[in-house]
Amino acid sequence: MKDAFRQSMAWLHTWVGLVAGWILFFVFVTGTAGYFQLEIGQWMQPERSVTAAPANADRTRLTELAMQRLEQVAPAAASWNVTFPYIRPGEREWMNFSIRWEEMPKSGHEYGAGGSEQLDTRTGAILPPDVEPRETAGGRGLYRMHYSLHYLPYQWAYRIVGIATMLMLVAIISGIITHKKIFKDFFTFRPGKGQRSWLDAHNAVSVMALPFFLMITYSGLLFFLFTYMPAGKAVLYGTDEESGRAFYDELYEGGAHRHAPIARPSAPMAPMLAQAAALWGADQIASVTIERMEGEPPQVIVSHVPVGLKLYDAAKLRFHADSGARLPDEPDPSGAPGATQTVMLNLHEGVYADYWGRWVYFASGLLGCGMIGTGLVLWTVKRRRFHLASGQDAREDAGVRLVEALNVATIAGLPLAIAGFFWANRLLPIGMMDRADWEYHSLFALWLGAFFYALARPLRRAWIELLWATCAAFALIPLLNGLTTGRHLFAAIGQGDWVFAGFDLTMLGLAACFAITARKAAKRLDAGSKAPSSPARQPILGEAQA
């Protein structure tokens, strides 16, 4: 009985994994890159100067400058916001000193028009925009594709990704059940044994980061919670826009609120900032918001720098804008469920993590790619065996051949395409029309090209050649970067520019991984072709007939 259960779960694991495998591989590759999206973005715009530490960080003075500007630019607004220069969590980038406002909504509208400006921290003058950097999809574009895909309407894309994610959840749980001796097997590796080795590798990689996979999958579903599971909200609140708004107002605002116009607070703001500074330290004050809800006094809300797992709702102090008196804290209306979702989303994005934490996320993401990749290869290895055993001759089964071609194209070809994305960033003419779009086109054209290549070439050659091509494409990126920007690896290391140095070194590391894989694949295939009489022995990479 127990065995039957395991068997049925193995069947489910196999097929669910196959159906969702390639899209999940894409999601994992782009999502993993996303943990360094800021750094990749900086690399992709080498002429952009990274915001430096501010010349003046005195919150009281900055508030005064901001208020003067806001009174001029948005005299009767629904809300004002001043963001101070502070260093973002994980010590990655300074936020600019900026102001933001929302005008009173026109009748019949929920929100008013908004605006924002970056100001000089010493004079309060509006900062001229930066040197116009090259247009690029950037690290953000790469990262966004892991839920919005590309060439597809957004609404479709995140539903497709949602279905794949749900299949992943099913695959993970059924995989755990299939796996009889989870701890013993973890320490088992039988290299050079064809299917067994692939199974061992798949097990080891999957178990190593299992908590990460469960977390990333389940939390991924929570990002589009009410799109994927709308029933409760739809039945209890309704499906039209109005009732949807009522639901979110109740959940996040504790009921519907309407903005009333604000003006500069008549109470001095310095004591409010001083109170916050006494509690948190002055450099931990991230922003000041002034707003007023109908029927309530105007408020000044001082917010803490976002930290930790509840990043989206940082600690706040509220003050009466006219009397300056401290107002009581407002309970979070979304309660424990809201807090749970916040924590899950933060865990998914890893926004709280510093550099070391980010590398852990990155490594876990790569293990995810490894898990999916080995799983996909394992499917073809098993299949080929089955076809041979069932008396069908060694000729290619069309379905298996298609899966094998997709495997080569995705596992070896997608990384090649990502490298091509970086190449395009350096090689496309700077002033080109729709330059960012062409970076995406380069990626997908290369990926498609890899698929055709895998169909056209004998499968074993396709594996080896594409793996080497990917290796070369990554290995040459530091060289290309040095030739096109002057911020080459040695200069970067010399200047302690760890964003550029880290990027180049990561590219070299990836190239090394692909070189090892390509060498291993070539060795196995050569062994396979010397023994054409036993094609089943080397089924992994080979077409069966020599």
Place this chain on the structure above:
Amino acid sequence: MSGQGKCVTARYRWAVASRVVVAFGGGYALTSAAIVLASLLWPLPRAQAVMAASMLSFALYSGFILWAFHARHLRSVWAVSVAGTAGLSLAAWLLGAGGAA
């Protein structure tokens, strides 16, 4: 569910297709009905209850899918999904879920 090694008949293929439909489609309907009922019963402010029930629903959905692929009789899977969805929906309706819709 192991069709490997045997000759794969059309009957087997239809059985698998039916199981896929009931596991994913029937499971989704059952999960949706369960969310509505749980939202009504959960002793939390209403919006929070909806959120809590919706967040947990993926666990229920996965559980149902796994069971659907393991259950010996396909008919019982269909029965549970149809009767379960109907029963939960009826209970929710009696509790007054229809009001806001």
